[in-house]
Amino acid sequence: MNATPVRTTPRRRDPEARRREILVAASELVVENGAASLTHRAVAARAGVPLGSTTQHFASIDDIREAALQLLADEIDESLARMELYIDHVRENLDPLIDEFCHFLSDPRAINADIALMTTGTTDPHLRALALRWTDRLIELLSRTLGTARATAIATYYDGVTIHAGLHEQPLDRETIKRTVQALMAMPDPAP
Template identity: 30%
Template sequence: MGARRGPADPGRRERIMAATERILLKDGIAGLSHRAVAREAGVPLGSTTYYFATLDDLLHAAIRAQSERYARRLHAWGERLGEVSPAGLVEALADLVETQLRDNRAELVLSFELSAAAMRRPELREVALLYAETEAKVLGAHTDEQTARALSHVLDGLLLRSLAGAAPPSRAAVTASLAALLTPRGA
């Protein structure tokens, strides 16, 4: 039996989105094409362009969906922290780095790939910054705005170097970097 059409196939758009996300996570931005998405979703090629006229439309929709899921996870993480001391925040952030590298590696790679692509493609900048904006907002509930942004930058650096390097930094190296921002000298 072939693929369902029209009103008899109300989940087609969602299958196209899910297929796009799988391709992006597996093959990155370079692997994204309407043909690849149609094949992965099991839909006719015309369906992808019906719902998403351009590859950028498809890319934006998929990245926005992933960013929103990440935002929900990060907000839930921040809410579970409650009131936390600077030392407690250092440990919680070190746990977050370890969890991200272990459980969300493909998403991290894609987010950094998207950031790199946005350097040459201004139309991707807004969606590329969603991850960092979410981090700063969640961290801002546990520290001041300037420190939250600095922590977000340090987290990005730690994660990027961990992904690009042969081995992730030690927990001590992660906590030392974070503590340098959160713990006053001599404390």
């Protein structure tokens, strides 16, 4: 019996796909263990790539950390983009905004990603702007309708509720969140 040798074609290298695999693995590790836990070895193991790939595609572990946090911030921004659809009408109908925020709070990955961004932003001034991006944008959007003081109070409350959800492994109930946001919307204007 004649066996025809099977010719295998070497796998084409796709540097961008490999970089993406490393980045996704790093973002998963950040969500699970925090940004400070990243190591080249842990990222390579999670991505299923050779250890040298992490240094081939990223100059340092700090570069991997920053890129992973950027990826997570982009994911969180998607939630804000959905909220933006309702912000201009928040005085007439608060429910869609609360629903979107509660949807965000029901996603453990989103909560852990946001907390990782917050904690990294408090310890790494270089990444502070990235950590503040969501809150600053929410304040900017809400300020159009509610004024800066109320918008800041609501955004600060949202940050606290996010940390609460992470610590308690479940969010506050929708009605508690809605009542608090309504109270913050009704607070008096600060003196000029």
